[in-house]
Amino acid sequence: GQQLNQSPQSMFIQEGEDVSMNCTSSSIFNTWLWYKQDPGEGPVLLIALYKAGELTSNGRLTAQFGITRKDSFLNISASIPSDVGIYFCAGHTGNQFYFGTGTSLTVIP
Amino acid sequence: DADVTQTPRNRITKTGKRIMLECSQTKGHDRMYWYRQDPGLGLRLIYYSFDVKDINKGEISDGYSVSRQAQAKFSLSLESAIPNQTALYFCATSDPDRATTMGYTFGSGTRLTVV
Numbered sequence: 512g513q514q515l516n517q518s519p520q521s522m523f524i525q526e527g528e529d530v531s532m533n534c535t536s537s538s539i540f541n542t543w544l545w546y547k548q549d550p551g552e553g554p555v556l557l558i559a560l561y562k563a564g565e566l567t568s569n570g571r572l573t574a575q576f577g578i579t580r581k582d583s584f585l586n587i588s589a590s591i592p593s594d595v596g597i598y599f600c601a602g603h604t605g606n607q608f609y610f611g612t613g614t615s616l617t618v619i620p
Numbered sequence: 621d622a623d624v625t626q627t628p629r630n631r632i633t634k635t636g637k638r639i640m641l642e643c644s645q646t647k648g649h650d651r652m653y654w655y656r657q658d659p660g661l662g663l664r665l666i667y668y669s670f671d672v673k674d675i676n677k678g679e680i681s682d683g684y685s686v687s688r689q690a691q692a693k694f695s696l697s698l699e700s701a702i703p704n705q706t707a708l709y710f711c712a713t714s715d716p717d718r719a720t721t722m723g724y725t726f727g728s729g730t731r732l733t734v735v
Binding site: 515546551554556599601606608613 | 624662710726727
């Protein structure tokens, strides 16, 4: 299957700090999505990206579709305790999405 | 009610037992999926179904089977559970006309422990 590698695997940050994470693949994708999984729940869609180079924001979240179409980036500004969770990227090709390995975020108040 | 409901939420079972995980959705979507989540490995696709008569193997289907009983119901079975099937299992659904824009809607997961 497709391999999507996310980094970092985990992050521990102070409340108020900015966060950056990325997702890379050896394959080209037509759509990139970013999901957040709260503890004990399923992933929920945060941001969707449809074109190479696209930069999209959703509140404190900003994501970019890499120019090569093989990567994507997610930034969270001014982190708050409720940002804690696992963040997944997902790339679409063919007829399905492939998910990244996840970045676990812990925010220390 | 949740859009995608998974039962049970938690289950502990013994090696060799047969177990079924159930999923139902109220989204009216044709497409349904079963994923397995393991720490550091992300979400891996077990099986997927694009309509009631369609069943497809995913990346890690060995040791699993599925049944699509109706548009709204998609169950996952472990015929003879083994400890390395201990994981968090997610069911998801998508609208085929909007899958690439809206992604998947996930259930809350079933945590399965095989002892």
